[in-house]
Amino acid sequence: MIGDRFYYFVLFGVCVLVSGSARSDELVLAENGQSAYRIVVADDASPSTKHAAEELQTFLEEISGAKLPIVSDREPAGPREIILGGNAHLRMLSTKIDFGTLGREGYVIRTVGNHLVIAGGDLRGNLYGVYGLLEDHLGCRWFAPGVSRIPKEKRLAIGPINDRQVPVLEYREPFTYDCFDGDWCARNRVNSSSGRLEAKHGGKVRFGGGFFVHTFNRLVPPDEYFDEHPEYFSLVGGKRLKDRSQLCCTNEDVIRLCTEGIRRAMKAQPDAFVFSVSQNDWHNYCQCDKCQALAKKEGSQIAPVLQLVNRVAAAVEKEFPDQAVETLAYQWTRKAPRTMRPRPNVIVRLCSIECCFSHSLEKCDSEANRKFREDAAAWAKVAGRLWVWDYVTDFRHYLLPFPNQRVRNDNIRFFVRNNVKGIFEQDTYNSPHSELAALGGYLTAKFLWNPDYDEETALSEFLAGYYGPAAGPIRAYIDLLHDRAEQENIHVNIWAGPESPHLTDELLVKADELWQRAETLTADDPEVLKRVKLSRMSIDYAILERARLQAAKKLPANAQLKTLAAARFGPFFEVLRPSGLTRIREWTSLDVDDYRRKLGGALGLETKPTD
Numbered sequence: 001m002i003g004d005r006f007y008y009f010v011l012f013g014v015c016v017l018v019s020g021s022a023r024s025d026e027l028v029l030a031e032n033g034q035s036a037y038r039i040v041v042a043d044d045a046s047p048s049t050k051h052a053a054e055e056l057q058t059f060l061e062e063i064s065g066a067k068l069p070i071v072s073d074r075e076p077a078g079p080r081e082i083i084l085g086g087n088a089h090l091r092m093l094s095t096k097i098d099f100g101t102l103g104r105e106g107y108v109i110r111t112v113g114n115h116l117v118i119a120g121g122d123l124r125g126n127l128y129g130v131y132g133l134l135e136d137h138l139g140c141r142w143f144a145p146g147v148s149r150i151p152k153e154k155r156l157a158i159g160p161i162n163d164r165q166v167p168v169l170e171y172r173e174p175f176t177y178d179c180f181d182g183d184w185c186a187r188n189r190v191n192s193s194s195g196r197l198e199a200k201h202g203g204k205v206r207f208g209g210g211f212f213v214h215t216f217n218r219l220v221p222p223d224e225y226f227d228e229h230p231e232y233f234s235l236v237g238g239k240r241l242k243d244r245s246q247l248c249c250t251n252e253d254v255i256r257l258c259t260e261g262i263r264r265a266m267k268a269q270p271d272a273f274v275f276s277v278s279q280n281d282w283h284n285y286c287q288c289d290k291c292q293a294l295a296k297k298e299g300s301q302i303a304p305v306l307q308l309v310n311r312v313a314a315a316v317e318k319e320f321p322d323q324a325v326e327t328l329a330y331q332w333t334r335k336a337p338r339t340m341r342p343r344p345n346v347i348v349r350l351c352s353i354e355c356c357f358s359h360s361l362e363k364c365d366s367e368a369n370r371k372f373r374e375d376a377a378a379w380a381k382v383a384g385r386l387w388v389w390d391y392v393t394d395f396r397h398y399l400l401p402f403p404n405q406r407v408r409n410d411n412i413r414f415f416v417r418n419n420v421k422g423i424f425e426q427d428t429y430n431s432p433h434s435e436l437a438a439l440g441g442y443l444t445a446k447f448l449w450n451p452d453y454d455e456e457t458a459l460s461e462f463l464a465g466y467y468g469p470a471a472g473p474i475r476a477y478i479d480l481l482h483d484r485a486e487q488e489n490i491h492v493n494i495w496a497g498p499e500s501p502h503l504t505d506e507l508l509v510k511a512d513e514l515w516q517r518a519e520t521l522t523a524d525d526p527e528v529l530k531r532v533k534l535s536r537m538s539i540d541y542a543i544l545e546r547a548r549l550q551a552a553k554k555l556p557a558n559a560q561l562k563t564l565a566a567a568r569f570g571p572f573f574e575v576l577r578p579s580g581l582t583r584i585r586e587w588t589s590l591d592v593d594d595y596r597r598k599l600g601g602a603l604g605l606e607t608k609p610t611d
């Protein structure tokens with residue numbers, strides 16, 4: 001939440017953007033469409049460094065009108081250069097860049113005499129340094145694919161800069177359909193496994209194909225092994241299970257099969273970084289004596305799983321030193337073990353699925369969040385490489401207003417304080433245009449790169465950039481929704497329905513007025529109006545689904561809401577049909593005609609699709 005500061009993102013030095021009268025310590029990068037500068041890269045620079053030079057050239061031209069040439073570091077040094085990456089011209093300067101401390105993604109932006117140096121890790125550091133200059137020092141923003149803010153400057157000048165940044169999180173993923181565009185990901189400095197990130201973007205944190213999560217069945221398929229070896233699978237209630245089973249993790253043959261499967265996958269996919277050895281997505285852990293003796297000793301059902309994962313990791317670590325084995329701390333495995341420790345090449349992904357997300361993980365007084373805090377604190381001490389699988393949408397109602405925009409930074413900071421090194425924020429990943437998806441993705445990206453990024457800046461800049469003149473009423477709507485959940489201490493989990501107390505008929509009527517104003521204010525800008533209408537589907541959905549519950553007498557009837565539902569039925573489907581939205585809930589695809597017919601029938605409205 002705003003005002004709750006915690007500083008661990010390290011920013012050295014001071015960054016000043018100067019315009020107006022000339023100063024002796026400023027570098028004038030461009031003036032009146034002309035520039036004395038050129039961009040210098042090494043001939044053998046990495047693909048992402050070469051792409052970085054082109055991106056810098058493109059955006060500096062967009063800002064100033066001047067196209068800076070890109071030249072090789074084999075050319076003699078010039079008087080004014082933007083030196084990109086560790087090349088020959090950088091070595092001629094007196095300044096020293098400690099590349100060893102920057103890793104693959106960190107960078108330094110530094111003015112040296114008349115030169116500007118951007119230098120970091122070859123993989124993504126130089127590219128991120130360019131985006132760092134453009135975003136943090138020159139005011140560029142990339143809100144959503146196709147929606148950005150690039151300032152225009154007649155005179156583009158910078159003061160002294162010495163800015164060193166190394167991301168605190170090695171893995172940063174807003175898992176949001178609207179945010180999979182590769183350029184958007186790179187420009188916002190996220191290395192999402194699902195982002196369409198190519199070699200020119202410095203690649204990404206790639207999971208082995210088929211080894212993203214829930215891999216027990218893949219590693220030891222029941223159809224292949226159960227009939228001959230039922231002992232490989234969970235013993236539940238005295239019976240070995242074939243369907244919805246887990247593995248008997250202490251069985252030596254199971255350990256061998258998992259090891260062989262992971263070794264094969266690592267060999268076949270040398271460009272992938274993480275391979276999951278993790279429970280299937282249901283319960284039914286093995287209750288055999290051996291598994292349970294270990295679980296009892298360690299005080300957690302993770303113990304047999306972690307022993308298996310450690311054995312696999314130990315077997316492959318010499319042959320594949322740059323790759324890691326991942327497992328989940330999820331539902332029945334969420335509690336940390338007493339004495340066992342994950343090996344250095346094991347990543348544990350702690351999952352927050354049970355929690356309340358209308359309040360921060362840290363401050364919410366629900367039992368679910370209190371227990372999660374305990375488990376997170378325990379894992380912080382146990383796991384060297386702790387990642388998190390966090391949840392940021394309503395999976396039962398993708399469109400339902402979900403008051404979690406204000407906790408995004410709080411929760412990311414909570415994780416980082418608990419030794420977390422990678423964060424996967426599971427949002428609406430299999431359909432576009434869920435509730436405020438573009439906003440959520442943008443906020444998440446900002447906080448994943450810099451957990452201390454100012455929330456108010458991120459929110460207000462996004463609303464102005466994305467919704468233009470409608471920013472005011474949409475901000476009022478966001479405040480209305482969030483204030484209620486905060487002030488009334490209403491807990492909201494990821495399966496909340498339209499009957500959830502964070503929504504009321506009065507709130508929806510007021511929200512509808514705000515969205516109507518938003519539409520009116522953007523009436524003469526078709527592109528922005530379209531974004532407003534797509535976002536308004538969320539509040540329409542809540543109105544219609546709540547009216548449906550009232551019609552079925554599952555909620556007290558409200559005449560005003562009923563009238564509103566009748567008025568919004570048509571416009572909602574008019575936007576929904578061509579929107580490309582394919583799912584209303586995570587696990588079923590949407591048939592618009594069928595949905596319209598059933599909803600219209602339930603509300604006593606016309607039922608045949610007309611458009």
Ligand SMILES: [Zn+2]
Nearest residue numbers: 248286288291
């Ligand atoms: Zn067992």
Ligand SMILES: [Zn+2]
Nearest residue numbers: 356359364491
């Ligand atoms: Zn709560």
